[in-house]
Structure formats: C-alpha cells, structure tokens
Amino acid sequence: MIPVYTKPVMKSPNRLPVGTNPRGKPKGGNGGTRKIPKKIHKRKKVRFTREQLKLLKERFGNKLKIKKVKLFPVWELIPAKFEVIQYTTERAYVRKKLVAQATNPNMPKIGIFDNKTISWIVSLKNGFAGSYERVAEHIKDMTGEEFSAQALKDAVYRTGEELEPYYKELETELRESDYVGVDPTSWRVNGENFVLWMFCTINIVFINIEKTKARYNIVKILGNAFEGVVGSDCAPEFQKFAEWFQKCFSHLLRTTHTLALLNQKKDIAKLHEWLTNLFNEMKEFLEDDPPPDEREKMYNYFDGKLQDIIDYCWKSKDAKSIVKNRLVAFRNDWCTAILFSGVPLTNNDTETWIKSVMSARKILYCHRTEKGAECYAIIQSLRLTWKVRGLSPFHTMIDKLRDINNSMEIRV
Numbered sequence: 001m002i003p004v005y006t007k008p009v010m011k012s013p014n015r016l017p018v019g020t021n022p023r024g025k026p027k028g029g030n031g032g033t034r035k036i037p038k039k040i041h042k043r044k045k046v047r048f049t050r051e052q053l054k055l056l057k058e059r060f061g062n063k064l065k066i067k068k069v070k071l072f073p074v075w076e077l078i079p080a081k082f083e084v085i086q087y088t089t090e091r092a093y094v095r096k097k098l099v100a101q102a103t104n105p106n107m108p109k110i111g112i113f114d115n116k117t118i119s120w121i122v123s124l125k126n127g128f129a130g131s132y133e134r135v136a137e138h139i140k141d142m143t144g145e146e147f148s149a150q151a152l153k154d155a156v157y158r159t160g161e162e163l164e165p166y167y168k169e170l171e172t173e174l175r176e177s178d179y180v181g182v183d184p185t186s187w188r189v190n191g192e193n194f195v196l197w198m199f200c201t202i203n204i205v206f207i208n209i210e211k212t213k214a215r216y217n218i219v220k221i222l223g224n225a226f227e228g229v230v231g232s233d234c235a236p237e238f239q240k241f242a243e244w245f246q247k248c249f250s251h252l253l254r255t256t257h258t259l260a261l262l263n264q265k266k267d268i269a270k271l272h273e274w275l276t277n278l279f280n281e282m283k284e285f286l287e288d289d290p291p292p293d294e295r296e297k298m299y300n301y302f303d304g305k306l307q308d309i310i311d312y313c314w315k316s317k318d319a320k321s322i323v324k325n326r327l328v329a330f331r332n333d334w335c336t337a338i339l340f341s342g343v344p345l346t347n348n349d350t351e352t353w354i355k356s357v358m359s360a361r362k363i364l365y366c367h368r369t370e371k372g373a374e375c376y377a378i379i380q381s382l383r384l385t386w387k388v389r390g391l392s393p394f395h396t397m398i399d400k401l402r403d404i405n406n407s408m409e410i411r412v
Helices: 050-063 115-127 132-143 149-175 215-222 249-262 268-286 292-311 317-328 348-355 358-364 370-388 393-405
Strands: 091-094 097-101 179-189 192-200 205-210 226-232 242-247
Touching: 115 132, 115 149, 115 370, 115 393, 132 149, 149 205, 149 215, 149 370, 149 393, 179 215, 179 348, 179 358, 179 370, 192 215, 192 348, 205 215, 205 370, 242 249, 249 268, 249 317, 268 292, 268 317, 292 317, 370 393
Parallel strands: 179 226, 226 242
Antiparallel strands: 091 097, 179 192, 192 205
C-alpha cells in the first residue's frame, strides 16, 4: 500500500488552493497605490462660474466657504500627430551604375513609414489582433491621416523580411538551449489546416507555422539529436529526437482529475490522489533548487514512488488506461526535472504563451496567405522573446529597424 503524504486535492493543479485567491483592489489601480509623478506638465485651476456662485450663496448664505483642493493628477492623452519628412540623400555611382546610398537610422530603405510608425502598426496588428482595415481606421482616428490596408500590409511584410535574420539567430539559440518546452495548436491558413508550433525556454519564445503536425516539423527546428531536455505532453510525435524528455504533469493530472470527478467511487480517484501527492512532493523538493548530488538521490526516491503506482493492482478501465498509455508508455519521462536544474514539471509556460496568440485565431481566423503566416511567426517570435527578456517589444523593434536602416548597402 502506498502511503498518502498530503491531503488529496480533487482539482486541477493549475488552480490556486481554495481561500488563497488574492482579494481587494489590485495594485496599480487608479489612486490606490499609484505615486504622484515627479513631473507635472500643466497645472490648471478650476473655478466656479458667477452663476454657480450666485446659486450657492442663495442656498447656503454666510455659511458658504470656498476652499482650494489639489486633486490627484490626471493623465491626459495628447492626440497623435504625424510629421512628414522629406529626405534628400547622396547616392554613389560608378559610371551610370548605382553602387551605394547614404543612410539615416530613421529613413526606411523602402516605403513611406518610419520605424516608430511601423512598430505602432505591428503592435496594433499583432498585439491587439486587429485587421489591416481596423488598424487603418484607428490610425485615421488618432492622427487624421488615411492609409490603405494594403499599404499597411506591405509595410508589415517588408518588416518581416528585414527581421528574418534575427529570427534565424533565435532558432540557432533555441537549438543550443538546455531546456525547451514544445506545444502545438491548430491554425488556419487560407481556410486550410495548419499547425502553430510554440517553442519556449526561459528567455526565448519561438513560433513556427507548418502544414502538418508530424514529428518532421520538430526535428526541423531542434534537430534529430537535441542534447537538452524537451518538455511536452504525451503526443506520439514527441519521441526519439532528444536525449531527455519531461512529460507535463498538468496534462496528466487534468485528465485524472476529470475522470475522478466522473467516477469518484472507482480507483481512478485513488490514482489521481496518489499522482497529485507525488507531483506536490516533487514540486516542493524543487523549490529550493537542490544541488546535483541531492537531486540524483531524490530522483531514485521519486522514480521508486512512480514505479509503486504503476505496479499497483488497478481495476477500473480508466485507471488501467492512464497507467498503460501514459505512465508506462513514457516510463522514463516523468521525473527528469528532478535531475536537471531549470526544468519544470509542467509545460504550463509554453501553454501560456500559446494563449497569447489565441486572439489572432479567434478574432482574425488566423491568416489568408502562407506569406502572412510566415511574417507573423517571425515578428511575433521576436516580440514575445523581447517581452520575456524584460524589453519593450515596441521600442526594441524601433531599435532593430534603426540598425537595419543605418547599415549602408554596397551593391555589386
């Protein structure tokens, strides 16, 4: 009989325990914890009109007193405004052949939009899942300038092409990582079924959109001999291309949790209870980031616990199926996180980043062309990576475009 170490929790491990949900006004709310800014741009005095004062005096007489009170500062939006810049640039020729052109960081190589405008368009398109038509409407409302949806699309496509080298660098960096979480989700391109693959590390978010869910797509990104640890669910394509795997406990516990609620009198409830206890004990052990020698010792301990669960005489169909198709089928992939620092027991981080792109699927129904899907994968991979690294996607894109525009191209 396997001892029960903690009180069983019959719920998804992704939810906070009952009673621990934070209550009250969230930090950063209006006037709650926001500090008064050091710089006040304008100071305005608000006075009663003569008519208002007359009415007040008629009603309250000599008891009326007027005091001046400073209110909390108000953030006032200044309407956006475009400046039209006319560049006159030098060009170098050999005979009649153009060989080079002088550059400026803010002067685009092609097109009519500067770096800030392009970054703004991309933020509206990708960050808020706006169609090109809606983005054009928003820009017109904010600035009064009117641009066609096609002009915005062309600018975004050019930006994707210009940023592609940074995307390739990200792919190389991904292959050299010690841990990568991988998770696919369905995607539509011109009405056809595609798959969006999300690859995540501690400081990389990489998106790849392909037509199939085959293992070939994973090998294309990570190679067929990835030396790190891959975090994933129990889908059949996640096998034999990496040295180590860590299967997601959240997927496992969500499944047993649902089955246990439907069959509380069967032993599937006991299986969920024991797996939950094993997960909680491993999670608690990893909280202090233990040293390698202690990790190896506890790996044998937890692996033994898992084997005890597998060897138990399960009777219900659901319990037998979970043990056979998950615990036994991926026998060596449940306790890998105990051996390696920085490897989580779940693939929740990758799923969280997948949720960040769901608005494009639900609102825009993904993409109309493969070129659009490719461009989205490039730009959004970089934007999300900058975000996870603590950088501003908006300002970092401006800096990258400045670097690109400032590099003089010598034509041969």
